[in-house]
């Protein structure tokens with residue numbers, strides 16, 4: 017992992033727990049697999065415990081690790097780390113994406129409830145000194161339809177968190193079966209129907225060749241007047257220029273934790289338009305939420321040590337449809 021995460025990603029208690037499970041051959045973060053220190057660690061390792069900034073396990077690194085059997089990744093997507101060489105070597109891979117989904121879903125829950133309440137728009141109205149601006153009328157959270165794009169880890173968690181509220185949930189996801197949607201208590205609908213009928217639309221699909229730009233001018237035009245688009249997934253899923261055009265009409269609003277480009281350059285339109293609420297990619301695990309990622313990964317190391325199957329495996333065949 018990135019050396020900057022030393023003392024942050026794994027608490028002293030978690031390191032102590034790890035030491036009861038495994039012989040930790042090198043307790044300091046390795047930011048590269050190209051050093052003598054890395055070669056010595058790889059030579060002995062059965063398991064690599066990785067986190068943000070973990071270097072790619074390419075053929076050279078895998079070749080230095082004859083005993084490697086598990087990559088326990090204590091963060092979300094493993095796509096920056098895994099390689100064909102790692103899969104060919106038969107190394108099992110686990111990810112903490114499920115743990116990282118929790119804070120993203122919590123952020124989304126708050127954004128949905130605030131959006132239907134008109135809280136973002138009303139705050140701007142309060143701050144606006146020009147009296148000619150009309151006070152926005154909130155839609156409300158009673159019976160409103162919420163559209164979830166993607167029954168991913170995050171999407172499913174959002175669905176769970178929304179259960180106690182008086183909202184109707186629809187989901188668009190080409191991989192979700194109708195029976196599973198029923199089990200989740202949601203209605204599976206085509207994306208255009210979701211966009212046409214939801215007062216809040218929240219994007220939770222992964223960034224894939226098939227999803228990049230999936231929300232463009234045509235899709236934005238389908239949103240009802242007063243709707244809010246929430247994006248905590250990846251900026252590239254939304255056509256930024258088209259979104260800026262639509263936001264400037266003031267017909268819709270947006271809550272964006274991710275943008276394209278990211279970070280937003282100084283002076284970018286999304287920094288200035290008042291009907292968009294932008295945060296700097298903070299929905300995922302931050303601060304005390306990081307502890308869950310490490311707990312999940314250490315749990316996978318423990319299962320490995322006991323000869324058990326991982327609870328959160330990532331398999332090569334799924335890479336084309338996951339984050």
Ligand SMILES: NC(=O)c1ccc[n+]([C@@H]2O[C@H](COP(=O)([O-])OP(=O)(O)OC[C@H]3O[C@@H](n4cnc5c(N)ncnc54)[C@H](O)[C@@H]3O)[C@@H](O)[C@H]2O)c1
Nearest residue numbers: 166167168169170189191220221222248249299300338339
């Ligand atoms: N803002 C943050 O800090 C933050 C943190 C974590 C994850 N994310 C992002 O949130 C999104 C969800 O992450 P995740 O780990 O839950 O994803 P995931 O890996 O669980 O998503 C995979 C699922 O997405 C669904 N999907 C695939 N293609 C789709 C499509 N075309 N339309 C609708 N659904 C589709 C399928 O159900 C698939 O199984 C990703 O874009 C991820 O990068 C952001």
